[in-house]
Structures are given as structure tokens and as C-alpha cells.
Amino acid sequence: MLTYAPGETVAHRLDARSKLACQFGFAVAAFAGPTPRRLAVLTGLAALALLAGRLSPLSVARSYRFALVILLLSPLSALLALTPPYLDPARAVGPLLAITRVVLVLTVAAVYVRTTPVRESRAVIQRYVPGRTGQALGVGVALTFRFLPVLRRDLLSVREAIQARGGGRRSVVDRARRIAVVGLARALSRSDRLSLALRARCFAWNPTPPEMAFRRRDYPVAALGVALSCWPLVAVVP
Structure with missing residues (x-):
């Protein structure tokens, strides 16, 4: 499962706000229309992002393997039919572009x-979403990023224990x-311990944020x- 790993890559040295802006624009451009030419351009940008973060495509695929299997069911179900022609690749083109x-x-x-x-x-969420809403979202995002990998390791250890006992x-x-x-x-046990740990550390809804500055x-x-966000408004790539 992908989690934060300290490093000195180009992506590590970028401000979180610039990365979020680029990620938002990328998502807008991707979902505006899955044409082959547009997806080819976005694939190149995704490859540059992987290069900037020195992240292997295989590690990404391994982390998303369950989601990828579910996504692939769509083009496979469109490819197969109960009536002739039983295999029609043309039917799978649309779903394949959509999952890409x-x-x-x-x-x-x-x-x-x-x-x-x-x-x-x-810090970014709490800075730009005002009031308690931003504080709640910020805390939720922080706990999700930290808690999910722990829960995943627990489930894997349970599965391995069952296998070791002839399961x-x-x-x-x-x-x-x-x-x-x-x-x-x-x-539930980890949630109780997390609650106790937060109280012991004087959990604050509005902690001192880390220093961030655009370079x-x-x-x-x-x-x-910003350009990717505006891309759907201008038919640059049909």
C-alpha cells in the first residue's frame, strides 16, 4: 500500500498546494472526455509524474491491484456477448478508454x-476550507492516511495466521x-488506543501548520x- 516516504526527488521538493492544483487539473482534463489523443497526452504527463517522484509503475499497479481487477471487468463484459458475434473488440473500446x-x-x-x-x-485543507469544516476534513484526511496502512497490516497478519493454522x-x-x-x-481496539493517545498528547484542532512557501x-x-483545468473549455485536442 502506498504511503508517504521521505525523499529528495523533484516531487518531494514541491509545495503541497502546487501538487494538489496539478492533480485537480489532471483529473478535470481526464474526465472531460476520454478521447485517444487526449489520453495519450495525459499518459505522458502521468509518466512524468512517476519520474518526478521516482515511483515505479509496477508498485502503483501492485497497490491498486484490486481496483484494477474490478475496473477491467467493464471492458471484458462488453467484449463478451451471449449472442453472435460472441467476441466483438469494438464494444470494449469505450469502456477501455473510460477506465484508462x-x-x-x-x-x-x-x-x-x-x-x-x-x-x-x-495544513492545506485547514488553510483553504474555513471553520470547523476545514478542521474536521484536515483531521479526517490525516487519520485516514495514517490509519488505513495499519488496518491493512492487521488484516494481512490475520490472514497469515489463519493460513498457518490450516485455514x-x-x-x-x-x-x-x-x-x-x-x-x-x-x-475497534486500535480506535480506542488512538483516542487515548490523542488525549494524552493534548490533541489540537488547530495545530501549528508546517512552513510552506511557493518557490x-x-x-x-x-x-x-490551471491549464489542465481549462482544457475542457478549449478544444485543443479533439
């Missing part, structure tokens, strides 16, 4: 998660039920995000 844009957006999002500290994401001979339903029950119990390298990235 989702994969590209997930790729750019993976670079952001890998190269941006959670504190900076929270492979049990039915899939029984194994899923055991993983769900134990995983839920661990999640020269941030302006082209932010400008790219």
Missing part, C-alpha cells in the same frame, strides 16, 4: 501520496468471516494544473 482515465488519475494521486507528508495535506482447508466464506470478525475487533519550481506545476 481512472487509472491515470490514480497514478498521479499515488505520486502525491508518496511524496507529500500528511501534515502538509492537513486453507476451510471454505472461503468461513475464512472471510473469521478475517472480518478479527479485523473488526482489532480496528520557482512550484509555479510551472501550478500553471500546468
